[in-house]
Amino acid sequence: MKHTISLLVENHYGVMSRISGLFSGRGYNLDSITVGPTQDPSVSRMTLVTIGDDQVIDQIKKRLDNIVDVINVTDLTEKHSLYRELVMVKVQAKSGTRSEIIQMADAFGATVADMGAESIVFQLSGTPDTVEGFLQVMDEFTIEECARGGVIAMEGAKKHREPSQTNTPPTKRTTDTVI
Amino acid sequence: MNGAELIVKGLKAEEVDTIFGYPGGAVIPIFDVLYEDPELQVILTRHEQGAIHAADGYARSTGKVGVAIVTSGPGATNATTGLATANFDSVPLVVISGQVPRNMIGYDAFQEADTAGITRSITKHNYLVTERTDLGRVVKEAFHIAGTGKPGPIMIDVPKDIFTAEDGDDYPESVHIRGYHPSKHGQAEQIQEAAELISQAKRPLFYIGGGMHISGAADVFNRIVDKTGIPTVSSLMGLGILDHARTDFLGMIGMHGTFAANMAVTESDLLCAIGVRFDDRATGDTSKFAPNAQVVHIDIDPSTMDRNIHAHVPIVGDARSVLEKLEPLLTKASLGPWLQQVTGWKKERPLVPPQSNSYLSPGDIIAELNEVFPDAIISTEVGQNQMWASHYYHFKQPRTWLTSGGLGTMGYGFPAAIGAQIGNPDKRVIDIAGDGSIQMNIQELATAVLSKAPVIVVILNNGYLGMVRQWQQMFQDSRYSSTCLKKKGECPEDCTEPGDGCPEYTPDFVRLAESFGAVGIRISKPEQIRPALEQAKGITDKPTFIECIVEPEANVYPMVPPGAGINEMVFED
Numbered sequence: 001m002k003h004t005i006s007l008l009v010e011n012h013y014g015v016m017s018r019i020s021g022l023f024s025g026r027g028y029n030l031d032s033i034t035v036g037p038t039q040d041p042s043v044s045r046m047t048l049v050t051i052g053d054d055q056v057i058d059q060i061k062k063r064l065d066n067i068v069d070v071i072n073v074t075d076l077t078e079k080h081s082l083y084r085e086l087v088m089v090k091v092q093a094k095s096g097t098r099s100e101i102i103q104m105a106d107a108f109g110a111t112v113a114d115m116g117a118e119s120i121v122f123q124l125s126g127t128p129d130t131v132e133g134f135l136q137v138m139d140e141f142t143i144e145e146c147a148r149g150g151v152i153a154m155e156g157a158k159k160h161r162e163p164s165q166t167n168t169p170p171t172k173r174t175t176d177t178v179i
Numbered sequence: 180m181n182g183a184e185l186i187v188k189g190l191k192a193e194e195v196d197t198i199f200g201y202p203g204g205a206v207i208p209i210f211d212v213l214y215e216d217p218e219l220q221v222i223l224t225r226h227e228q229g230a231i232h233a234a235d236g237y238a239r240s241t242g243k244v245g246v247a248i249v250t251s252g253p254g255a256t257n258a259t260t261g262l263a264t265a266n267f268d269s270v271p272l273v274v275i276s277g278q279v280p281r282n283m284i285g286y287d288a289f290q291e292a293d294t295a296g297i298t299r300s301i302t303k304h305n306y307l308v309t310e311r312t313d314l315g316r317v318v319k320e321a322f323h324i325a326g327t328g329k330p331g332p333i334m335i336d337v338p339k340d341i342f343t344a345e346d347g348d349d350y351p352e353s354v355h356i357r358g359y360h361p362s363k364h365g366q367a368e369q370i371q372e373a374a375e376l377i378s379q380a381k382r383p384l385f386y387i388g389g390g391m392h393i394s395g396a397a398d399v400f401n402r403i404v405d406k407t408g409i410p411t412v413s414s415l416m417g418l419g420i421l422d423h424a425r426t427d428f429l430g431m432i433g434m435h436g437t438f439a440a441n442m443a444v445t446e447s448d449l450l451c452a453i454g455v456r457f458d459d460r461a462t463g464d465t466s467k468f469a470p471n472a473q474v475v476h477i478d479i480d481p482s483t484m485d486r487n488i489h490a491h492v493p494i495v496g497d498a499r500s501v502l503e504k505l506e507p508l509l510t511k512a513s514l515g516p517w518l519q520q521v522t523g524w525k526k527e528r529p530l531v532p533p534q535s536n537s538y539l540s541p542g543d544i545i546a547e548l549n550e551v552f553p554d555a556i557i558s559t560e561v562g563q564n565q566m567w568a569s570h571y572y573h574f575k576q577p578r579t580w581l582t583s584g585g586l587g588t589m590g591y592g593f594p595a596a597i598g599a600q601i602g603n604p605d606k607r608v609i610d611i612a613g614d615g616s617i618q619m620n621i622q623e624l625a626t627a628v629l630s631k632a633p634v635i636v637v638i639l640n641n642g643y644l645g646m647v648r649q650w651q652q653m654f655q656d657s658r659y660s661s662t663c664l665k666k667k668g669e670c671p672e673d674c675t676e677p678g679d680g681c682p683e684y685t686p687d688f689v690r691l692a693e694s695f696g697a698v699g700i701r702i703s704k705p706e707q708i709r710p711a712l713e714q715a716k717g718i719t720d721k722p723t724f725i726e727c728i729v730e731p732e733a734n735v736y737p738m739v740p741p742g743a744g745i746n747e748m749v750f751e752d
Contacts, residue, residue: 010358071357
């Protein structure tokens with residue numbers, strides 16, 4: 001099954017290769033990996049999309065957590081989460097098909113990023129499903145180039161206020177929990 | 180204070196007394212600081228691999244963090260086998276490597292290598308120091324990470340200009356690492372659940388491993404075994420926690436495990452595994468491993484849980500800490516029929532040294548070591564020598580057994596023995612070696628001689644790479660491909676036994692030892708074993724090689740063929 005794992009990591013050189021090296025060294029599948037800074041400049045967020053059975057995913061999460069530079073591991077697949085991906089696609093568009101292509105792209109909410117004599121560059125950000133669907137439609141025409149940004153994700157906003165701390169006993173398990 | 184001086188200040192703050200190392204261009208500044216330093220003993224090995232293994236042997240036998248310094252490029256790449264060995268067996272090391280100056284990194288400078296990249300997957304953690312201001316924190320963190328949680332080697336790659344850069348002399352007293360919080364204590368409800376399962380079991384069994392040595396759990400575990408009467412089996416790495424002589428200790432499990440230990444695992448209804456990771460050489464076919472047992476798994480590394488064997492009760496924590504909480508919850512069990520069964524297995528198929536008419540028996544030699552050196556620290560190389568040592572030496576104490584269990588590194592035992600000897604000057608340290616593996620780091624004879632380390636190396640010389648030859652005999656129709664150590668260019672390919680045309684010695688270990696200033700003894704008859712060991716015992720200021728001419732085709736039994744269940748053992752008879 002596909003899992004999206006979000007990591008908070010130290011913003012050091014070499015952290016990316018520690019993470020990707022874990023996957024390549026142990027033969028785990030890595031579908032996409034994105035990284036960028038967070039509101040705290042010393043911390044980066046990485047979003048990994050990986051595929052594996054429950055046992056493999058369990059190992060991946062535990063081994064990621066064992067890496068000293070990894071501050072936090074969250075499996076977003078188990079939570080209410082939001083996923084977005086950015087794509088740019090250059091489609092061949094000669095005078096006869098041009099308006100049809102633009103109309104189709106518009107239906108997906110894609111915008112024109114650049115236009116030339118024989119091609120158009122669209123950009124679209126949306127859920128991975130939307131991006132996938134858009135690319136399938138564009139493939140009906142001739143795609144010259146395509147650049148996908150990889151999935152970024154985060155937990156959704158909480159729909160209810162947090163109960164006040166004093167009224168509820170702590171339910172968070174200790175760090176000794178087997179994660 | 181320059182960077183090199185700050186590192187040395189840090190080493191002293193961490194109570195380091197011995198450094199193993201090998202200088203080179205990039206580390207001249209730190210060796211200069213160590214020159215004439217009265218507090219730090221520097222042991223110059225003859226190869227960087229030897230330096231890391233020596234620091235490893237020092238660390239395993241003393242429980243302290245081992246320290247080594249190597250230069251950039253080839254110094255660092257030569258260190259990698261030692262790092263991987265220590266990483267696999269959870270040995271705390273801090274290894275400092277030199278790097279080319281920062282302004283030359285990436286320019287293919289002389290002796291430049293991407294040390295951090297190369298060592299990333301074979302260390303617990305590593306650093307490339309890019310700022311002089313980070314240096315004190317990095318050294319402090321390295322010692323903390325090396326020695327806590329599941330220990331392991333840490334590599335610190337230091338560019339030469341950081342060694343010489345002047346800056347503050349602060350060495351921090353504490354560390355704060357956001358992403359590093361190893362679990363220690365185990366969860367109370369899981370420990371309670373484990374205690375209940377153990378108490379209800381009819382055929383309970385303890386299975387102990389290297390984590391017991393690391394956490395210092397021998398005393399509390401011995402109390403638990405005395406209190407409950409539950410029998411115990413061990414992994415290769417767990418030997419020495421229980422006295423070999425105990426009737427309730429069944430020995431090692433696995434590919435070369437004892438009959439009693441392998442049968443007990445297979446028939447147990449509750450397996451309490453402590454400080455083990457269920458290595459494939461221990462479990463054999465996992466679908467046939469402990470098929471009737473509920474498994475309680477206690478280990479400090481969460482990633483060992485459910486990796487190879489499903490744990491019904493996983494407890495992530497330090498073995499000692501968890502056992503201390505488990506002890507009061509356990510009571511004397513009524514296990515009459517089970518204990519009769521395991522004792523019966525022990526009597527049915529004890530370990531018997533293989534015998535030979537015209538050569539020495541490796542098992543007899545090791546058995547004799549028990550008489551002359553009952554409290555030695557034993558190291559081994561890898562292969563038959565390692566398995567025979569585990570079978571026939573009677574371990575009694577923690578941290579007296581140094582062997583490369585995970586990586587299986589030939590060439591480990593001799594430098595590890597030197598490191599252990601330097602860390603334990605009052606003990607006798609013996610490397611049980613083969614004639615193949617001893618040649619992998621034989622250059623360290625010079626280190627041992629000059630350090631006056633009276634390490635004894637018992638070379639079980641069978642003229643073969645014995646374990647591979649055993650597999651070839653059993654599974655490849657005796658096609659001894661590249662395993663004969665006496666094979667010359669003109670030898671026939673299909674040769675399966677030594678003959679008159681073989682070179683007598685390759686090398687002559689007696690003369691080789693003497694050429695380094697060590698003592699060399701060669702024995703080939705049973706009555707020579709005891710006098711040779713007694714002679715070595717009397718030599719306390721230099722190493723001794725005892726070359727033993729053993730049966731060329733002696734095999735290690737019992738043996739579980741690869742892919743079989745551990746109850747499917749093959750015996751010599």
